[in-house]
Amino acid sequence: MCEPLRWNFRNGPISRMLATVSCCKSRCCTGQLWARTRKNSSVTFTVVRTIVRRERGRYGDDDDVDTIDISCLSLFSGPRILKRFLEHVQTSAVAASRNKTTIYRPERRGWMWNYGVTRPSRNLNAVTLDSGVKEQLVKDIEAYLNPKTRKYYSNRGIPWRRGFLFYGPPGTGKTSFTTALAGHFKLDVFMLSLSSSALNDQKLESLFESLPTKCMVTLEDIDSAGIRREDMNGEKAPKKKTKSSNENGQMVEEEQGLTLSGLLNVLDGIHSVEGRIIIITTNNPDSLDEALVRRGRIDQRILFAYATREVSAEIFRHVFCKSDDELLEGEVSRDHDGIAELARQFAANFPADKLTPAEVQGFLLDERASPEKAVEKIAEHAEGLLKNKARGVNVASFKGAAGAKKEAYAESTSSRSTLLRRLW
Ligand SMILES: Nc1ncnc2c1ncn2[C@@H]1O[C@H](COP(=O)(O)OP(=O)(O)OP(=O)(O)O)[C@@H](O)[C@H]1O
Numbered sequence: 001m002c003e004p005l006r007w008n009f010r011n012g013p014i015s016r017m018l019a020t021v022s023c024c025k026s027r028c029c030t031g032q033l034w035a036r037t038r039k040n041s042s043v044t045f046t047v048v049r050t051i052v053r054r055e056r057g058r059y060g061d062d063d064d065v066d067t068i069d070i071s072c073l074s075l076f077s078g079p080r081i082l083k084r085f086l087e088h089v090q091t092s093a094v095a096a097s098r099n100k101t102t103i104y105r106p107e108r109r110g111w112m113w114n115y116g117v118t119r120p121s122r123n124l125n126a127v128t129l130d131s132g133v134k135e136q137l138v139k140d141i142e143a144y145l146n147p148k149t150r151k152y153y154s155n156r157g158i159p160w161r162r163g164f165l166f167y168g169p170p171g172t173g174k175t176s177f178t179t180a181l182a183g184h185f186k187l188d189v190f191m192l193s194l195s196s197s198a199l200n201d202q203k204l205e206s207l208f209e210s211l212p213t214k215c216m217v218t219l220e221d222i223d224s225a226g227i228r229r230e231d232m233n234g235e236k237a238p239k240k241k242t243k244s245s246n247e248n249g250q251m252v253e254e255e256q257g258l259t260l261s262g263l264l265n266v267l268d269g270i271h272s273v274e275g276r277i278i279i280i281t282t283n284n285p286d287s288l289d290e291a292l293v294r295r296g297r298i299d300q301r302i303l304f305a306y307a308t309r310e311v312s313a314e315i316f317r318h319v320f321c322k323s324d325d326e327l328l329e330g331e332v333s334r335d336h337d338g339i340a341e342l343a344r345q346f347a348a349n350f351p352a353d354k355l356t357p358a359e360v361q362g363f364l365l366d367e368r369a370s371p372e373k374a375v376e377k378i379a380e381h382a383e384g385l386l387k388n389k390a391r392g393v394n395v396a397s398f399k400g401a402a403g404a405k406k407e408a409y410a411e412s413t414s415s416r417s418t419l420l421r422r423l424w
Pocket residue numbers: 126127128129168169170171172173174175176177282283304315357358359361
């Protein structure tokens with residue numbers, strides 16, 4: 001085995017990539033690296049050990065340095081080729097991640113994060129919220145990520161963390177806005193569905209331990225996760241156990257499910273990484289334990305509400321203002337003033353605070369060939385949708401629905417409670 005190569009990376013995609021690949025507790029990984037040489041022959045490196053260490057800069061992420069030790073078997077052409085290969089990976093990763101957001105989810109067994117999926121960043125303008133909400137949130141996060149804020153927190157011994165609760169009915173933009181925020185601030189998103197049966201306290205801890213500094217973590221389905229609080233005498237409720245393979249592939253008995261103390265521990269216990277943003281999304285905020293949403297864990301609570309008239313007009317403009325290269329055959333270009341006028345008429349016919357932005361968008365996309373028709377039809381469409389909702393039917397927006405069959409299905413499955421606009 002040749003001498004380990006030691007290489008320092010400023011916080012950049014390669015360190016994140018390797019940190020994610022090697023995100024088991026010891027931050028070691030083995031594997032094969034494959035590279036093509038200048039002379040067009042290929043070289044395979046058998047990597048027997050990769051260690052990533054992060055040395056925190058004093059203030060700001062730009063000072064963080066990752067040291068990566070890579071040990072290889074048989075490096076015929078010497079270390080230079082491996083260095084060149086890594087440089088190439090880093091350059092390509094930087095280019096590939098420009099204007100993209102990478103979203104990570106846990107791998108099947110739940111011990112570590114899977115390879116991230118990279119998507120074009122969502123524009124903040126694509127998500128319409130009540131006026132002022134978006135601007136205020138962006139300002140808040142901007143201030144939080146400022147290196148001077150980190151210095152301020154550190155000088156006073158205050159943990160540098162920020163938590164948000166996004167709550168509201170399904171289809172009001174909680175997930176869309178989270179990914180748009182991550183794109184805006186160039187942060188990777190680590191998404192965790194707490195209702196996953198694969199998750200338990202140990203796995204949650206392992207996942208949180210391997211988070212990079214400065215990232216966005218979203219905790220979804222928190223209300224359906226069945227998180228248990230240990231009883232008041234400090235005795236733990238008995239947990240179910242199942243057999244499954246651990247992070248090293250050995251069969252072990254594992255406790256099933258998450259506990260509240262396990263969750264609180266990763267949120268602000270010794271393993272909680274400073275510099276990250278936690279976003280908890282829920283349709284049902286009343287079901288959350290007070291301890292989970294207390295100040296310090298959750299700093300801001302944002303309601304994602306049914307669409308107001310103003311929001312409906314903005315979604316209308318968003319759907320119908322098209323650039324020339326988006327026009328279908330036979331479609332004529334519309335001037336933006338004309339669309340703005342139609343948006344005003346649409347808003348006037350729109351029943352405020354009754355439909356979700358997702359429902360408005362779905363209807364407008366169905367009618368995207370004619371904004372005038374959309375203005376004409378919205379009142380009737382909304383009435384039908386609301387009637388069906390009142391009866392517990394949730395499929396009114398499907399065109400050409402084969403009636404009875406679909407309605408029967410929807411009636412049997414729709415049990416989601418309606419969440420009304422409420423103030424905290
Ligand atoms: N406020 C909004 N502005 C623009 N589009 C929206 C908005 N809310 C929802 N949408 C559209 O509806 C779709 C569903 O939204 P999203 O998944 O973000 O809702 P959600 O509140 O996270 O729902 P759930 O609670 O079911 O996870 C998105 O693809 C988005 O295009």
